[in-house]
């Protein structure tokens with residue numbers, strides 16, 4: 001297994017190009033199942049999760065060509081609406097084939113994703129919504145078996161109230177509703193920009209989605225029972241951009257420009273960065289981050305969009321570990337999302353965990369150490385800590401980071417980081 005080795009140093013300066021959004025590409029690739037035509041997705045990042053999704057679509061019978069930053073999906077042989085545990089266990093987002101498959105083919109058998117490092121992450125809201133659209137749902141030996149009304153018929157439009165805003169739950173039901181008979185109304189939806197982006201694509205495919213990006217979405221399903229293919233370039237990755245914003249601010253004197261990043265997608269983070277004393281400005285299609293003084297401690301509570309993104313919690317906590325004073329970071333979305341804390345403490349951070357809250361006491365500096373990545377965003381936070389730590393840091397199990405960050409060492413080296421990947425560092 002590879003590791004990433006970082007020699008802590010001075011401020012980062014320069015420009016980082018931001019890739020397309022992983023969490024927009026995954027549902028949009030699954031939406032190709034709603035059409036038999038040839039679709040093209042552009043601005044797709046070269047990531048392990050994209051490869052896993054491509055492998056899943058191929059297993060389902062699609063013809064998929066990944067030529068980053070483009071992915072082409074065409075009909076291929078007949079579809080076998082089954083997503084096996086071997087593929088789903090690699091990436092929970094594989095559950096996003098459930099809605100399109102049962103809506104398009106009348107039945108689907110999809111492995112339950114199972115637990116995850118950051119929380120239990122059930123899919124009850126996804127299943128509740130499909131049942132409301134007329135599906136029968138059975139759980140069989142670790143699989144969800146879903147069938148359309150009357151043993152495999154077309155889904156019917158319905159009203160679904162989410163007990164909790166769920167990103168992939170909203171996306172799964174949007175795709176199912178796009179082929180259901182009649183109208184569907186989804187209430188208390190997730191409002192993430194990636195949900196809005198999926199709405200744009202489904203509209204391009206010929207269904208009528210209204211309100212994506214708000215908490216109430218109306219969908220009028222296609223009369224024909226199949227949608228048209230699409231050609232679409234996806235939005236920039238706001239979480240990748242947010243990660244480099246923190247990297248740019250981690251050392252005093254930092255001055256980093258994020259090429260092709262959308263400030264409006266990151267307002268909650270920008271407000272907190274500015275409160276911490278970091279200058280953040282929009283410059284045309286770019287965001288510029290500069291830090292010229294000490295960091296101030298700031299409290300943060302994660303929340304569904306447009307609240308502070310849970311996917312930025314770990315990275316922001318590293319920033320607060322070097323701020324003057326005490327900050328309180330509350331994680332309200334996932335129950336086990338502080339696994340980066342013990343690793344940061346190995347680097348000299350002072351953090352007290354109390355339930356879903358981390359009380360961070362700022363320190364003068366961090367020290368390089370060997371640390372272990374536990375999940376995608378935790379691994380990004382350890383890399384950021386290594387950029388400013390005294391001496392050398394080795395981040396292990398970096399396969400987590402390859403799931404969501406395209407060419408991270410190369411991008412960081414462009415702005416002055418001393419970072420390298422050590423192949424096969426771990427047996």
Ligand code: EPZ
Pocket residue numbers: 023026093119120121122123124125126127164165166167168169190194310311333334335376377404
């Ligand atoms: C999406 O996960 C993202 N993944 C996650 O990003 C992100 O952390 C999360 O949304 C929250 O923003 C993708 O888009 C592929 P949820 P998702 O359903 O959809 C509970 C990353 O780092 N819940 O919005 O799985 C759930 O347990 C990843 O890129 C139910 O109880 O998250 C959680 O507490 C990590 N029942 C909360 O809702 C359900 O049926 C929000 O989860 C569904 C969810």
